[in-house]
Amino acid sequence: MIARVLRASFWSDWRRKLFAVLNVALGTALATALLNLTLDVGDKMNEELRGFGANLVIVPRSDELPLRLGGVDFNPLARRGGVPLDRLRLLKEIFWRNHVMAFAPFLEERVSAAGGAVDLVGTWFDRAYPVLGDETFRTGLRSLNPWWHVEGAWPEDGEVESALVGARVAEKLGVAAGDPLTVRLPGQDRDARLAVRGVVRTGDGEDDRIFVPLELAQRIRGGAGLVDLVQVSALTAPDNELARQARHNREELTTRELDVWYCSPYVDAIAFQVEEVIPGVQVKPIRRISESEGVVVRKIQLLMAVVTAVALSCSGLGVFSLMTAMIASRRQEIALTKAIGASNRLLMLLFLGEMTLAGVVGGLVGYVAGVGICQLISVQLFASWAAVKPGVIPVVVLLAVAVSLGGSLVPVRLILRVEPSLVLAGE
């Protein structure tokens, strides 16, 4: 029954309480969105940065590396090393197979075209490559570099004499998508007539190359199923202290640390596992990306923490002013309840209790709104849904209650200053 009285008291000022709830909800919504994004941003950034190319290259071990300078083989009689093409399947069978997003083999030959030398690179463009557990897996240059800007179309892997021409080569030779391009293949007394399907511009070394299906390059090389190198794009965890330690001195790690390292998707750990399954190769992380990733992610997380703190402080200030107004407007009532025997402590507890409730409700509303905002941001920035972490709920509700109570603690002391005699005298 007394619960009804307390409830009536709660609802008597429902407008201000609604504002308090909204106020807390707003702050927590932002906090939730940022918290969720922060937890998610590591994965997301990784995925995003993966868009900027490979982060691992597989090359033959150095003692088996052919001595080649500028495409001219200075060691043609030596046993030609290479990466065994048929072993690439194992990339999708190691422990971290689901983190291996794409890969493409490369076989480079120097050819002449229109009297000049140009590098011809055999590769996969978008090859259907059924693997264990994923019959529809496709891989190649295209999934490795989804952001490449191609004028015209990507060549088909099945059409052996088609080509994707780098922008500078295309300019030099005066070809565009749809033109034919004649190249003279070394060691073969005939010209190959390639159909230029597209022109790619990356602003990097690719602009000076001609990409063709792997089979054409193999035909030139007379290859025995070996390629020069393989680029791999893998989702990796940003390097942390353990990853750095492992890189500099893996022997000094304890067995436990080594286990943790091995079972974490650090770029080195993945490289290590690839080396384990493909003999005669060396896997080099392209550190540039994976290192800066960690720094960027950490900076973003710090920024988000600061923004969250500011948002919550603003909510706290809002609660502060609402609470002040609420007590001012209920002075008469507070004075009366004091006159009929309510102690200061009880009244303060009642007000704080109401604000706790407002905090919980605001926290839950804010959480729902925050997840929505987070998804919006995620879709905008990363074009994918953020993973919702339910573990965030208690944290968020606690934060909301802390904000609500924090903002109320000072104004609630105004209750102490309400003199029952003055207010009853009818000011």
Add this chain to the structure above:
Amino acid sequence: MSVICLENVVKQYGEVRALDGVNLTVERGEWLAIMGPSGSGKTTLLNLLGCLDVPTSGNVIIDGRKVAGLDTDGLTALRRETIGSIFQQFHLVPYLSALENVMLAQYFHSMADAAEAARALEAVGMGERLHHKPSQLSGGEQQRVCIARALVNYPAILLADEPTGNLDRANEEVVLELIRGFHQRGQTVILVTHNPEIARCADRMSVMSYGKLRACADASPAGPAATGDECAPRP
């Protein structure tokens, strides 16, 4: 054993000396009426008796307890345990029903008991109006709810500051009857009024004037109570 004892009490509001050396002793079970012109200090005196305020100087002893030694919580506790108050402006919580207003006082005192609160309202003839809000009640009915609220915790002392000031004759009679009933059960009543007829219902009468309290011989059958040794606080 006197239930209220004031010795040379002064209450100063800045320049204004609202109470100027008041001495007063009230015995348990007595009904005292206080009259006097507006601004003479009657409400100020009741505030001190009701532990809503503390004197600038002098001693106030309520139910054997010295008010001077108490902090805010102590004053609240003393008020809660011994005092019931009714006011000229009824002062009910507007969003609570009659029953809930009474229960609020129970809640602050000890624990809310709906049945007992309803009985208190029945005792003042408000049994039919338990669930009405103050705005749905007439002035006389609101004052009766206030009386029920003041009496529900069985206070030793009832303080009434012009309880009939806003009421017509009929309601005045009802309120007076309720106070009389309370008094007849042996409780102490201090009643401030402008109406000499009401004052005559009391055992004795005092007049407030310029912050000084003066016994008024004509009203009381018992005559003014002696002041003196009974004032010593309970050990």
